[in-house]
Amino acid sequence: MKIKIYFLTVFFSFWLTDFLAQNNRELKNYSVANGLPENAIVAISQDEMGYLWYATENNGIVRFDGDDFNIYNTNSGLISNKVNNLIFIKDSLFIATELGLSIKVNHQITSIKSPEVLAFYYIENTLYLVLNKGLYKLRDNKVIAVNINNEIDTNRINDIAYDGKNFWIATSKALYKIEDIQNPSNAIKMEYGNFTSLLFYESHFLVSKENEGLFLVKNDRIIKKINSFKAIFNLKKIDNELWIFSKNNGIDLVNATDFSFVRKINKYNSLKTNHTKTVFKDHLNTLWIATLDAGFYRFSNLNSKGNLNEKPRIYFENIEVVYQSIDSININNYNKELSLKPNQNHISFSFKSVALHNPKSIKYRYKLKGPFSPWTSNTSVNFANLEPGNYTFLIQAKNAEIKSEIKTFQFLVAKEFYQKPWFIGSLFGSFLFILFFIFYQKNRKTKRINKEYTAKLELQNHFIYLEQKALQLQMNPHFIFNVLNGIKALGISKNTDKFTATVSKFATLLRAILQNSSKEEINLKEEIETLKIYIELAQQMASIPFEFSFYLEVNNTDLEEILLPPMLLQPFVENAIEHAFNLKTIDPKIAISFIIKNKFLHCAIEDNGIGYFEKLSQKGTPSHQSMAINITRERIENISKYNVFTIEEIKENDCIKGTKVSFKIPLKTDY
Numbered sequence: 001m002k003i004k005i006y007f008l009t010v011f012f013s014f015w016l017t018d019f020l021a022q023n024n025r026e027l028k029n030y031s032v033a034n035g036l037p038e039n040a041i042v043a044i045s046q047d048e049m050g051y052l053w054y055a056t057e058n059n060g061i062v063r064f065d066g067d068d069f070n071i072y073n074t075n076s077g078l079i080s081n082k083v084n085n086l087i088f089i090k091d092s093l094f095i096a097t098e099l100g101l102s103i104k105v106n107h108q109i110t111s112i113k114s115p116e117v118l119a120f121y122y123i124e125n126t127l128y129l130v131l132n133k134g135l136y137k138l139r140d141n142k143v144i145a146v147n148i149n150n151e152i153d154t155n156r157i158n159d160i161a162y163d164g165k166n167f168w169i170a171t172s173k174a175l176y177k178i179e180d181i182q183n184p185s186n187a188i189k190m191e192y193g194n195f196t197s198l199l200f201y202e203s204h205f206l207v208s209k210e211n212e213g214l215f216l217v218k219n220d221r222i223i224k225k226i227n228s229f230k231a232i233f234n235l236k237k238i239d240n241e242l243w244i245f246s247k248n249n250g251i252d253l254v255n256a257t258d259f260s261f262v263r264k265i266n267k268y269n270s271l272k273t274n275h276t277k278t279v280f281k282d283h284l285n286t287l288w289i290a291t292l293d294a295g296f297y298r299f300s301n302l303n304s305k306g307n308l309n310e311k312p313r314i315y316f317e318n319i320e321v322v323y324q325s326i327d328s329i330n331i332n333n334y335n336k337e338l339s340l341k342p343n344q345n346h347i348s349f350s351f352k353s354v355a356l357h358n359p360k361s362i363k364y365r366y367k368l369k370g371p372f373s374p375w376t377s378n379t380s381v382n383f384a385n386l387e388p389g390n391y392t393f394l395i396q397a398k399n400a401e402i403k404s405e406i407k408t409f410q411f412l413v414a415k416e417f418y419q420k421p422w423f424i425g426s427l428f429g430s431f432l433f434i435l436f437f438i439f440y441q442k443n444r445k446t447k448r449i450n451k452e453y454t455a456k457l458e459l460q461n462h463f464i465y466l467e468q469k470a471l472q473l474q475m476n477p478h479f480i481f482n483v484l485n486g487i488k489a490l491g492i493s494k495n496t497d498k499f500t501a502t503v504s505k506f507a508t509l510l511r512a513i514l515q516n517s518s519k520e521e522i523n524l525k526e527e528i529e530t531l532k533i534y535i536e537l538a539q540q541m542a543s544i545p546f547e548f549s550f551y552l553e554v555n556n557t558d559l560e561e562i563l564l565p566p567m568l569l570q571p572f573v574e575n576a577i578e579h580a581f582n583l584k585t586i587d588p589k590i591a592i593s594f595i596i597k598n599k600f601l602h603c604a605i606e607d608n609g610i611g612y613f614e615k616l617s618q619k620g621t622p623s624h625q626s627m628a629i630n631i632t633r634e635r636i637e638n639i640s641k642y643n644v645f646t647i648e649e650i651k652e653n654d655c656i657k658g659t660k661v662s663f664k665i666p667l668k669t670d671y
Contacts, residue, residue, distance in 0.1 A: 027270050031295030035069040036062060041290035043085045044280035045093070048332070049315040050354030052280075052288065053093065054296065055083040061095060065352070066359035077109030078102045087120040087127075091330055094120055094127065094138075101129065101143065106327040107318065114143040121160045123167070126182075130157045135169070135181075148184040152176060158233075161198035163205065170195035175207060177220065190220060199235040199242075201256065206242075208232035214244065216259075226259045227252075236279050238287060243279050250274045251289070265289075271297065282356065284310065298356075312362060312404040314397040317379075318350040319409070331409070337390070338411040345386040345413050352379055353397035353404060366395045388415040502540065509533045516566035521668070524594060524601075525559035527566065531573060531592065538574075544581045546588035553595040562594075563668045564601065565639065571632045572605045572661045580609025580659060596667055604662040611649040611656035636663045 031039050040057035047053065052064040060073030060081045073081045080097035087094050093104040096117035103110050119130040128146070129136040134153040135146045147153060152171060159170040167178045175190045194210040205217040211231060216224040229252055234245035237256055244252040250266025266274050275292040279299075282288065287299040316331045321344050329338075340347070353362045363375040368383055368391055375398065390412050397404040417423055424431075487506065491499050512530045516522050528550060535548050554562065569592065581588040588608065595602040609615075633645050645663040649656050 028298040029272065029295060030064075030298070034295070036295050037069075037071050037073075039295045040292050041296045042083065042277055042292070044278060044288050044290050044296070045086050045088050046280070046282050047088050047093070048091070049317070049352060050283055050313065050356065052282065052356065053086060053088070054290070055086045055095070056081075057292070058082050061086060061093075064356075065354050066356035068359075072104070072109070077104075077111070079111035079113065084117060085119050087122060089122055089127065096120060096129070101138070103141075107325055108327055110141075112141060112143055119157075123160070123162045123181075128160065128181075130160070132156065135160070146181060146184070148176075148178065148181070149187050151189075152187060158194075158196045159198045161200050163200050168198055168205075170198050170207065191222065196233050197235045199237060201237045204256075206235060208235060208244075227254070227261075234278055238279060238281055245276055245278065248274050251276050251279070284356070286356065311402050312353040312355060312397045312399045314351055314353045314364075314395060314404045314407050316349065316395075316407070316409065317352045318348075320348040320350075322346050323348075334409070336410075338409070340411055340413050342388060342414050342416045345388075346382070346384045347386065347411065348380065348382045349393060349395070349409070350380040351395050351397075351407075353399070355399055358399070361399050362397055364395065364397050366393065368393050372396075386413050388413045502537070505533050505537055509537060513567070519566060521563040522566045523560045523670070524554075524562040524564060527564060527569070528559070528594075530567070531569060534570060535573065535577070535590070538577045542577060544583065544585065544588060546577070546581060546590060548590040548592070551591060551593040551595075553593075555596050557596060557669070561669045561671055562596075562601065563670055564665060565635065568632065568636070568665075569603060569605060571629050575612075575629060576605055576607040576609065576659070576661075579615050580607040580612075582610055585609055599667050600664040601667050602662065602664045604660060606650070606658060606660045608650075608658040612647050612659040612661075613649055614656055636665065640665050 030036060036054075036056070037059035038056050041054050042057055043055040045053045050065075054062040054064060056062060058081055060071060060076070060078050061083055063070040063072070072078060078095065078097065079102045080099040082098040083095060084098070085096040091105060095102040095104065096119065098116045100114040101112045101117050103112075114129075114136075115131045117129050117131055121128040121130070127138045129138060129143060133156060135148065135157055136143050137146055138144075145153075148169075151173060152169060155171045155173050157169060157171050161168045161170075165179070167181045169176045169178065169187075172194050174192045175195045177188045177190055178184050179186065193212070195207055196210050197208045199206045206214060206226070207217055207222070208214050208229075209232075213228040213230070214226040214232060214235075215222045216226055229244055229246050229249075231247035231249065232244055233247060234243075236243040236245075240256045241262060242254040242256050242259075244254060246252065250264060250271065252264055253262040254260065255262055265271060265276075271289075271291065271294065273291050273294040275294075277290040277292055279290070280288045289297040289299050291297070319326050319331050321340060323346070326338070349366075351364065351366075353364070355362050360377075363377060364379065365372045365375050366381055367373060372394075373381075391410070393409045393411070394406050395408075396406045487499065487502050493499075509530065512526070512533070516526065516530065532550075539546065539548075552559075573590065573592065576590050580590070585608065591604075591606045593602075593604045593606070595604075636645050640663070644665075647659065647661050650658040650660055
């Protein structure tokens, strides 16, 4: 007895080792590490080109060509990133989401809002949708309820199947049979229970019940319990095997004829997880297994090996005419000649042959006229400035040395109407008049365009002139001279700390002016810092001491997010420092304010000096300051487009108490 147990143990060990090694050769895992947006895959489908499409649980859908992942989510037009299912019908991809239905046709995605869509069933040319409760169908881009009976309409539908004569609906309460789902006059309740999945194949009809197992149905009666697999939620038939998906228990493979156990696929022998969702068989008979926490697997079915080196199939992905996609036609099934207008003589072709097992092995060659191009990996080609005439574009792909069929696309670039013989023959008598009229209109239009263009250039030149003059007048040379003399005096006096601080401030000011002069806009924080350094230097050199302050009321807006032209306030501040105060001024002060109000930035420079107009009447304003103020005033008016600039004297009991320069510019931020 011990010897038998020993031999059985050795035999099982060898069998298990061989099984695991075999599965390791068969399986390849794709996950977030390979480019997936997440590892929860809930559905798989394939389009006619060969691309695989994956529905993720929370990150939209993914297109896979064997190497690269293209992600489509709400940024691409999906109604929601939480996807429950997807299905291809002809050239349309239908996507079930928590917020409704999205439909992708060629490069366009449209969406229909509805309660959460859980699953699709395409039966007899009708697309049925399973929502949280009840059954619906899609008609004229509208989700319409299919009212069957109160029990079905108010319960969750787990699966639907069609045996060629009757519809079978598995719900959480019972199994129903309906003869005509379009006119459901009589829904027969076959049996009570939580039926989770249905499967018809050949002469077999299988149903699964939650926590009860898999059953064989015959003559509308459950006649046999096949096994006791628990928590079955999905059944698939692949070749001659049943794939049974159970919650948290991996996949059981059963012979589809005699229901004998074949193998188990789970985390203990091949996968990284037991949380599997579904399996999909592609055009080359390769199986793809979706999981809920480990991405998906490529699985080569032992019983049905596909020809991985079969002849490649090539498709047009997109055709653009003058950079516009021609989504109005099914380009891969278009067997007519596309007619283009004379000005539509720029055409681009994008093509693809999908090889999921070896995507980088595909090469292409093409021709429009003359010989074929060399073989290349490029998947697009452009033809510009084509002459009028008939064209046939030919494209071919090869995988290794196996070549595809040559795919063609015919198009015509029409001649201009004046190039056509019938026009020349019938309208020759009026040709000169038309020609004269055309030239007259063209000349008139050209003059108008030139006039508008000239006016635009003049305005632009004026703006440039103002900016250049503003930059030239940003700092009074007299101020620079005074600062340098002050620095020289500090050096002579050997006041090292003050000398160093003054040089540093002056250098910082010059650097800020040089940096800001190359920018069209700076933020308010930079403007305030530059003004502060400028005023501090001016304080050191001023013959009349003064104080300054800043007042901000910006509604909690970050100063670094508020934009304005550089050194917009400097000429007015400089003017106030130079001319506002005299020896009679008590406690000289300059106040600078920035206030956000009604989508405008209000700026003001206020001093308590002798008054702007009073000063003008006494001595006048130096030419440098006058020019700087006038240019800055014009800059502000050009920026704001409103009469918003004012210089006013502050009066109290007919006595001048100072000057206020104020203006507003449209509020501009960088967010």
